[in-house]
Amino acid sequence: MPANTPLPNGTQILQESARTTQTLQSVHLKLTADNLPTLPIESVDADVTNQPQGAGQAIGEAKVRTKPDAPFTDTKFLVVDKKMYAGDGTTYAPIGDAEKIYDPGIILDKDKGLANVIAQVQNPQVVDREQVNGINTVKVTGTIDSAVIDPIAPQIGKDGGTFPITLWIQDVAPPATSATALPSSAPSPGTGPNLVQALVKKDPGSVTVTLSDWGKPVHVTKPGS
Template sequence: MKRWSRAAVVAVSAVAATALVLTGCSGSNKGAGGGSSSPANGDAASTVKQAADVMAKVTGMHVSLTVQGSVPNLAVTKLDGDVSNTPQTVATGTATLVVGKNPVDSKFVFVDGHLYSDVADPGKYADYGNGASIYDVSTLLDPNRGLAKLLSNLQNPKVVGSEQINGIPTTKISGTSSADDITTLAGARLSPKDAQNTPTTVWIASDGSYHLVKIEISPVQNGTVTMTMSDWGKQVTATKPA
């Protein structure tokens, strides 16, 4: 049998060790990333911009709104409904409002620019004009006033994680919003102190659709408005209540 020199043995061992290290690194990278980047490393500004572009084209959806704490001049504490804006804004659903000091459950219909609700007398609808005294649902899908505008104007966006919302994978992004955008969307008039740099967090679908799945804004200390969206593209029909 041919005897190997000590130098040859050392050389072969070094080559084998190097191969193992390289193989290990390759396997580790594949397992960790699978060829795609983590949401935490994504471009927050680009993601928000794409979400704003998509939101501006959404013609209908389901929305659930909840209010935690106390938000000035906002009567609604919970809303669950459907809204579409083609050919005109139409919405139907239920809402809980604070009347005096008591929560009151009601139904609402938005059609022909007017919000009708039975909050004052269950089963009997009254005309509340544009609905601003309750909640102006027409702002949501308005590209110039609603969710699309808020996304377009979101300041200092930063990816802070990822989360499943109702089975949809999302990228969670934090930022701040202006007083005008928050006042329009939340329907709350803010004091100059509260209006500065309103904390805003958005959850944007990471499945390639860039749908806005959830948004949380804190217009005042100890007051939070949360909206969760689904059924994008839904067409809603309604008739004026008798």
């Protein structure tokens, strides 16, 4: 959008972005946890899909730990049928239930994922326009309840409360009317006011989620298939 275009309404842009994200079926995810050693993940870089619905799949690299007192380990991984597999990129072995370690597919869950996070931001304020990874975005600040963000960054919300959140949403013209928005049953083609980046702060650290390749097909083959 031109720099002199008035900033959009914060509530409206979040509503439109939540609708777009709710119909998104695949995306590339980069998640980084900084100075939050109690989380089971430190970083994730993966292609993610919520298909088949309810048993999303992912493939990429992560720094995770399988037990609370275990060290973080760099690994290539797959998530298929709610199971996580770790390996060298060629061969993989099962290491446990993804839900007990980290399931990236949750970010596209219609009820618990990023669409819900966007929709549940409290006191949204549009503060600026910025470029993120070459994409024109609208910067929105607000707060988010711990229970809402916890599925995205497991255990970040275990102590309750609310956290400051900043979202960078792709700066595109809003639909002429809400009737032009995609129906909830139609997958997003990857266009629209996509969430580009989100930053959640929890003293003394933070979690950053960066998205790209919205709607790009993701294919994951179950080891041994």
